[in-house]
Amino acid sequence: MIFYSNWRSLAAYRVRVALALKGISHTVMPIDMLGGEHLLPAFRAVNPQAVLPALVLDDGQVLFQSMAILEYLDEIATQPPLLPADAAGRARVRGLAQIHAADSHPLLVPRVRQFLQKDAGMDDAGVQRWIARALTTGLQAIETNLVTSPQTGTYCHGDQITLADICLSSHLLAMMFFKIDDAAFPTAVAIHGRLMALPAFADSHPLRQPGAPS
Ligand SMILES: N[C@@H](CCC(=O)N[C@@H](CS)C(=O)NCC(=O)O)C(=O)O
Incomplete structure (x- = not known):
């Protein structure tokens, strides 16, 4: 497999964690997203949406969209499972994950940030408010669910790492990148701390990837 990635991409981070959790061997193809390499024809030929990540299978099929890739990896490498065994549990985990992956991120x-600045004329402070609102409203919903649900355990759903944890971690890393205070979300922060103690998450941290600032 070839994993088209970038150190800063949170969607790529989500896939990186799943590859690590499942021990799936792959080759990383770094794309200079901040330099615009994802917009060039060479990468558009891989992923016409011109976004990261993309995963090219050994037979040449290209997978795109991080959540679809995560579910693919969970199906081809079933251990450890990233979804609970019961249907309601799977719906809760996917729901928590999508608050981040479908609504906030x-x-x-x-x-989107470039559009707001260059096309809509929003200044830096306005963009920061936009980002803070997207992240805090999403995390507030996740935190409330985590606090009130009897399903919450060591991680978002019981004591097994799921897609919800991978997305929670992605969300809190976004808060870090954009310097947004996470003190109001202690349950989410505590779970993230436990995740970051695991090698699959710690070694996948954006700032530990090639090309990241030291
Ligand atoms: N929903 C997509 C998001 C993909 C996406 O937007 N990736 C970002 C990096 S996290 C990207 O490549 N952005 C390029 C751009 O916005 O120009 C997924 O989960 O894979």
Whole structure:
């Protein structure tokens, strides 16, 4: 497998963690996202959406969209499972994951920030408010669910790492990148701390990837 990635991409981080948790061997192909390499024809030929990540299988099929890739990896390498055994549990885990991956994260990807600044004329402070709102409203919903649900355990759903944890971690790393205070979300922060104590998460940290600032 070839994993098209970038140190700063949170969607790539989500896939990186799953590859590590499942011990799936792959080759990393770094793409200089901040330098715009993902917009060039060479990468568009891999992923016409011109976003990271993409995963090219050994037979040449290209997988795209991090959550679809995560579910693919969970199906081909079933241990450790990233979804609970019961249908309601799977729905809760996917719901928690999508608060981040479907609602919050899409509002702060580079092309959206660039549109707000260059096309909509928003200044830096306005963009920061936009990002802070997207992240804090999403995390507030996650935190409330975690606090009130009897399903919450060591991690978001019981004591097994799931897609919800991978997305929670991605969300809190976004808060870190954009310097947004996470003190109001102690349950989420505590779970993230436990995740970051695990090699699959710690070694996948954006700032530990090639190309990241030291
Ligand atoms: N929903 C997509 C998001 C993909 C995405 O937007 N990736 C970002 C990096 S995290 C990207 O490549 N952005 C390029 C841009 O916005 O120009 C997924 O989960 O894979």
